[in-house]
Amino acid sequence: MSSSGFKFTLLVPLMVACLMASSASNFHNDFDITWGDGRGKIVNNGEVLTLSLDKASGSGFQSKNEYLFGKIDMQLKLVPGNSAGTVTAYYLSSKGSTWDEIDFEFLGNLSGDPYILHTNVFSQGKGNREQQFYLWFDPTVDFHTYSILWNPQRIIFSVDGTPIREFKNMESFGVPFPKNQPMRIYSSLWNADDWATRGGLVKTDWTQAPFTASYRNFNADACVWSNGASSCKSNASPSSASTNSAWFSQEMDSAKQQRLKWVQKNYMIYNYCNDAKRFPQGLPPECNMS
Numbered sequence: 220m221s222s223s224g225f226k227f228t229l230l231v232p233l234m235v236a237c238l239m240a241s242s243a244s245n246f247h248n249d250f251d252i253t254w255g256d257g258r259g260k261i262v263n264n265g266e267v268l269t270l271s272l273d274k275a276s277g278s279g280f281q282s283k284n285e286y287l288f289g290k291i292d293m294q295l296k297l298v299p300g301n302s303a304g305t306v307t308a309y310y311l312s313s314k315g316s317t318w319d320e321i322d323f324e325f326l327g328n329l330s331g332d333p334y335i336l337h338t339n340v341f342s343q344g345k346g347n348r349e350q351q352f353y354l355w356f357d358p359t360v361d362f363h364t365y366s367i368l369w370n371p372q373r374i375i376f377s378v379d380g381t382p383i384r385e386f387k388n389m390e391s392f393g394v395p396f397p398k399n400q401p402m403r404i405y406s407s408l409w410n411a412d413d414w415a416t417r418g419g420l421v422k423t424d425w426t427q428a429p430f431t432a433s434y435r436n437f438n439a440d441a442c443v444w445s446n447g448a449s450s451c452k453s454n455a456s457p458s459s460a461s462t463n464s465a466w467f468s469q470e471m472d473s474a475k476q477q478r479l480k481w482v483q484k485n486y487m488i489y490n491y492c493n494d495a496k497r498f499p500q501g502l503p504p505e506c507n508m509s
């Protein structure tokens with residue numbers, strides 16, 4: 220871990236010391252609705268957040284905190300019915316021109332046709348690392364858990380505990396890894412019918428508006444950034460306190476690796492690492508490492 224190793228050695232005992240038990244997640248405590256002129260709402264005493272989109276505007280929210288590493292879970296129920304042309308983005312991002320970003324984007328579809336889950340990782344302003352998936356369930360019927368594990372060694376995207384993508388720290392091969400810039404959590408629901416559904420062929424049917432996506436059960440076992448320093452806290456229940464800092468060095472066991480292979484074999488529909496014609500100079504270095 221080179222120069223940052225010292226800092227993280229200090230962080231781990233700190234994390235254990237700073238565990239805080241608190242009650243169920245409350246969106247009022249952790250998030251601000253940032254745009255959409257009333258189309259984003261926190262309801263049910265803070266237990267549920269909804270975003271909506273109509274012809275005039277979409278809506279969005281962001282976390283009050285910035286995080287530097289964490290295991291962040293959110294349950295989402297996506298726009299049902301004819302959601303073609305809509306995109307629900309849920310992501311972590313830092314600021315500035317050399318930003319880092321970890322993305323989930325859900326591309327809507329006609330009723331009965333599958334959503335696409337689009338993922339990407341930016342480090343120091345450079346992305347172009349798309350992987351796309353179909354899901355093995357209808358994401359509009361129930362809430363499902365979408366998780367980002369981000370520690371100094373790896374980023375793992377999971378759906379209901381099943382890993383769908385891993386981006387390892389390959390700095391030793393010259394691939395920048397997000398590890399110095401704190402990120403906020405963002406989400407937005409917006410119209411992208413110029414590209415989202417069948418590459419832009421299917422347009423948003425505004426007679427179906429407003430379109431609504433819902434969120435609940437946010438949980439962050441994470442290091443919160445404030446005034447230039449990081450401290451690690453958890454809002455998990457006391458019963459899970461003993462495992463709360465495990466995420467900081469977590470990797471996939473063999474069962475998880477099998478699940479990842481299952482998803483990649485059966486549900487992955489695009490992988491930038493297989494798109495040689497897009498990279499005439501050669502595939503990005505991380506593609507030859509895993």
Ligand SMILES: *[C@@H]1O[C@H](CO)[C@@H](O)[C@H](O)[C@H]1NC(C)=O
Binds near residue numbers: 327328
């Ligand atoms: C929508 O459904 C069509 C037909 O099954 C499929 O080709 C496409 O990948 C689906 N998803 C999106 C976002 O276009």
